[in-house]
Amino acid sequence: MRAVPPPFLLVRPPAAPPESLAEYRARGGYAALVDLSARGTGPTLLDEIERAGLRGRGGAAFPTARKWRLAAAASGPDKHVVANGGEHEPGSGKDRFLVENYPHTVLDGLLLAALATGANHGWLYLIEDMHGPLASVDRALAELRASDIGGDAPLPITVHRGPPTYVAGEETAALESIEGRPARPRKKPPFPGEAGLFGQPTTVNNVETLAHAAWIARHGAAAFAAVGTAESKGTLLFTLGNEVLRPGIHELPFGATWRHLIEDRGGGLTDGRRLRAILPAMSCGFVLAEHLDLPIAYETLRAIGSSPGCGGVRLVDDRTDVVALTLEIAAFFMREQCGQCPPCRMETNQFVHILKAVQAGKGPGYDDKLQRLADFSKKKGNCSLIEMAAAPVLSALRCFAADFARAAGPAQPPAN
Ligand SMILES: Cc1cc2nc3c(=O)[nH]c(=O)nc-3n(C[C@H](O)[C@H](O)[C@H](O)COP(=O)(O)O)c2cc1C
Structure with missing residues (x-):
């Protein structure tokens, strides 16, 4: 197998406390934001995100630059960016892990998305029962507000606590919740990019997508696109459950195999069970064990009727009914x-x-x-x-x- 490149996002030991502002800045965090804001170069960032080939990590894999360009072209005095951390799928924990342990990476991505799209308000959408992530973000925002990042202008970020339901993570349901109504999806069109929060142009991105955007702003599109496959660039986060010896959140480059994820990272199945199939997330098609050596990518999974989804992996073994x-x-x-x-x-x-x-x-x-x-x-x-x-x-x-x-x-x- 090819050498697996180092992680982009999960660069600290899993048990380390949440990353502080000082630690994040020491590894280059917010530097691109400060630089691009000073030079007023949102469009440069948009080009960079496009060249990187970043696609949404919330499940639908929509090209991020295309979404941002629509928002940048939308007119109106007020625009919004919503970082969607409304993860409520059983078996998926990567978004809450990211927000709790790397709050500044997510906030950096959110502020960069606001810069690129011309938004003047950012929202971090979490679920009311996410106590660890909420505490972590409150601390990170206090650190950020006490810093010189953002200059004299107050940081326009509001944390919203959505209800603990699955549908509340759907982008327009999240907007309804922020506006104070029950979290139920809106009829589309209009799409959020045209008329989202309070009828104003709104970009909704998954928190992992925004974390990758922050990585791209710092390291460049070429470095991001150098990892992965033809249609699937960079890395993605998976959640492994108790069916494996080492459950938890794992970051893998696109192009790595299911075998690498389950056997090398996850330590293999517990109790000597034999794998029959993988369900990459609850809303996906099953991947049979004969595809264990298939490189994980949008295109390879599409060809067998599946997708990476949100990476909340379930395993089917010889004892599963x-x-x-x-x-x-x-x-x-x-x-x-x-x-x-x-x-x-x-x-x-x-x-x-x-x-x-x-x-x-x-x-x-x-x-x-x-x-x-x-x-x-x-x-x-x-x-x-x-x-x-x-x-x-x-x-x-x-x-x-x-x-x-x-x-x-x-x-x-x-x-x-
Ligand atoms: C029922 C349902 C639940 C969803 N839950 C989430 C969620 O918890 N988190 C998320 O980021 N996207 C969720 N989505 C997808 C969002 O609607 C939206 O596509 C996504 O936040 C866009 O971000 P991305 O382009 O960065 O992937 C859900 C979609 C549906 C239909």
Whole structure:
């Protein structure tokens, strides 16, 4: 295997206390922000982010420079940037880890995004139960305000505490919450870039995306783009759970293999279990163990019907009941859908209903029913939760067809 380059973001020992302003500045933090602000060169930063090929780490992998350019071109006296740390997916902890341990990296990225897009207000969107990250950010903001960064102007950053629901991390649900309403996704268009917070142009980025932007501003696009694959540049954060010997947050360059993540970083599966498949995040397709040596990248995963998602990895082993796991995931989406869009409400409920029937051995025609339901609901919600819920279910049917057929029992003769 190629030598794995050093991490970009997680450069300190995992148990170290949150990084202080002095430590962050000592390794070059905020220097690009101070320099670019003094020279008024937001457009230079935009070019750099574009050349780096940075894509969003919140799950959808949208090109960051394209989003920032739209915001920069939007007119109006007030614009906003929202750093989205609303992570609430079971099994994913990378955003809260980053915010708690590297608060200045995230704030640096947020201020750089504001500079590049011409925004005059920044928001750090966290969840009310994220006590460690909230305390860390409060401390970091106090340090920042007492420093010379930002000159005489007050730092326009507000921390918002959103509700502890999955949908609250969707970008327009986050905007609703900031505006004081229940965190439910808005109908789009208009997109936040056109009319976001308080009807004003708003850029929403995942906190990890912003941390990478800060790295690029400091080290340059070429250094970032030198790591990764043709379409997937830089590094990304994964969360490994208790299925491996060394659970925790791991940073890997794109192009590293699943085997490297699970065996070298994670120490392999516990109890001598045998890996059957990887679910890169709850809203993705399964990656079968035969792809353990596949380089992790948007393009390689797309080719097998999956994606890196938010990197909250779940593992399927030889003792996993895959029907029960699929039902657990479907039940999660049923519980977490916000109830606003009837097709999403119906689809997520029906998925659970059909999978329960399969589990009870009474599931003839389940695969057609699930597929038809997913086809019917596609793109009918205010947000993509409807598609997110369908992806792991349909993928499970393909990857574990024999397990489902066994659970569903013998096919019934058609009724006359
Ligand atoms: C149901 C749902 C939940 C989401 N939760 C999060 C979240 O917790 N954090 C996040 O950054 N993005 C989340 N997203 C994606 C955001 O809507 C948005 O695409 C993202 O914050 C954009 O940042 P990026 O371009 O930097 O990835 C969610 C999307 C959906 C549909």
